[in-house]
Amino acid sequence: MxxxxxxxxxxxxxxxxxxxxxxxxxxxxxxxxxxxxxxxxxxxxxxxxxxxxxxxxxxxxADDFDTLNEAELAAVIDVTDLAGTVRAIVARFEPKPDQHNPEGSLAHRRIRYFFDEPSVRRSSYEMLANAVDRIAPILARSGRLTTTEAHIKSSALVFGYFSALEQWHRNPAGRSISRALDDALGVLNRL
Amino acid sequence: MxxxxxxxxxxxxxxxxxxxxxxxxxxxxxxxxxxxxxxxxxxxxxxxxxxxxxxxxxxxxADDFDTLNEAELAAVIDVTDLAGTVRAIVARFEPKPDQHNPEGSLAHRRIRYFFDEPSVRRSSYEMLANAVDRIAPILARSGRLTTTEAHIKSSALVFGYFSALEQWHRNPAGRSISRALDDALGVLNRL
DNA sequence: ACTCCAATCGACAGTCACTATCAGTTGATA
DNA sequence: TATCAACTGATAGTGACTGTCGATTGGAGT
Incomplete structure (x- = not known):
């Protein structure tokens, strides 16, 4: 349509x-x-x-992701690899200037406010909480978890990745966002 | 003094x-x-x-915990059982009316606003983020982790427990907060 | 006690994010 | 093209929060 x-x-x-x-x-x-x-x-x-x-x-x-409805969200989420899905969503902030975005993506320009501007940071957390609520039911279905367990797991995952993004932001150390997130997955798996 | x-x-x-x-x-x-x-x-x-x-x-x-300085905080934190420490801190919200607090603790009365009042919720997350930043260095020292890894682990832990508290709030199901947190620990360990 | 200073308090005058409402305009539909 | 619903801009609020300043009060030294 x-x-x-x-x-x-x-x-x-x-x-x-x-x-x-x-x-x-x-x-x-x-x-x-x-x-x-x-x-x-x-x-x-x-x-x-x-x-x-x-x-x-x-x-x-504000982000195109906000306007995803449930059907579109389900299409984005890979039930067999939820951690990978969250990782993929966060990784969209990777700066990659191309002919469509000569100055790098708007997504990349927005990152610093997530962490450096207190009021924006508070609102970011709210956004993450919404993501947790959308991911938890899917996780519950696929992982045979109770609603409570799914929410806890989803929270740990989403906020853990957000923390990874923050750490990358504070000290890129030459790594790409994707690489930083892969490292984070290791930590989360050995929690 | x-x-x-x-x-x-x-x-x-x-x-x-x-x-x-x-x-x-x-x-x-x-x-x-x-x-x-x-x-x-x-x-x-x-x-x-x-x-x-x-x-x-x-x-x-506002909470007495806010005013804890680094020395006092270190005294509260048990390095050998950080998850247990976070659990203990959250568990302070357990309602236990006694002769000192005939109507139950103020802490307990505050909980519902953490989750039900959007602006308070946003500020709660900020408080949690501060807790993460205070816990991470201790975790790094005791767990032989890099700063980055410690922050990610600390985030997953703190926000995971907060999520557990929320789940308990939304559906107490007769369990005590402590019991709900013990269940949460199980989920976090099998993340 | 007395004095002096610093910390605290109340009062007052802003600033600005955000809301409610409403009349005028524009896109969609038949 | 006519009609209606959605959108826009203008206007007048509300209330959280800030900065400042003179008055008050606790604390430390004498």
Missing amino acids: ALGLRDRKRRTAMRHIQRIALDLFDERGFQNVLVENIAEAAEVSPSTVYRYFGTKEGIVL | ALGLRDRKRRTAMRHIQRIALDLFDERGFQNVLVENIAEAAEVSPSTVYRYFGTKEGIVL
Whole structure:
């Protein structure tokens, strides 16, 4: 099903606002940029920014992954290798500039705010908690675990990987994100 | 070293404000209580509430554990059984009314806000992240792990246990918190 | 006790993220 | 093309949080 004009405009506008907001954040710092400034620079009203992103932090966190519905999510998740799936999702933040994204992916530009901007960090955790809730039922089904057990395992997995991403962020040490995540898997397996 | 009058007053005032705030939250809901209302009911100025707790969420989250310095923390942590230590810390939320606390501990009354009030939940995660950062170095020393590995393991542990606490909260099923945490340890060991 | 200083307090005036509402406009559908 | 639903921008809030400043109070030395 092809997306209507309405949805295409919406997606384009969101990417546009997100890019402009990141430009301003990088330049002047997250705290020193008002939502009003972003709206002005993007030539939309503040109302629109809030309608699209909900919160100021949402501008940084918004991600195509958010809009995945259950069917699409199920397609992304590999039941036989859940750890690998989580790893693959996190690994999307790998910077790889190409002809489509000459300056590297927006995803990569967003990472530093996850860890360095306290309010964004708090919201990141909320996002992870949502991921845990979506992954747990699938894990329960495939791993013959109780709901409780699945949630605990899912939490440990998701937050463990997020921690790995943070460690990579603080000290890349020449490793790629994928490599750092592979190392993390080792730790999680020997928990 | 005995605490001076100044510190004793401070602690007493904080407990007083926290108790009154919880009364109001329980009665009218977190969102429907203004910091101004709490200040008024506790007969202090709003300035004082902010000085003590920093944020509205801080009123719920503030805990004696926050004020533990590194030496005291090291005394609480059992290096030979870190999982057990985390478990012990979380288990403090066990409700046990006694002659000192006829209505059950304040800790127990605070739990529901950790999970049910979104903004408090976000702040809870921040608190957990701080715990991770304090535990990781100790874990690194005792477990012969790199800094990175220690952080990942610490994250999985702390957030795993928090998830266990949440699961217990949502479905106590007659189990005590301690029992629920013991079950969680099993899951984490077989991650 | 008395004094002096630093820490604390209350009061006041902001700032800004976020919400609610509503009239005007635009995309989708028949 | 007409109709309707969804979207947009403008406006007027609310309330958490900050900075500052004069007044008060506990603590340490005399």
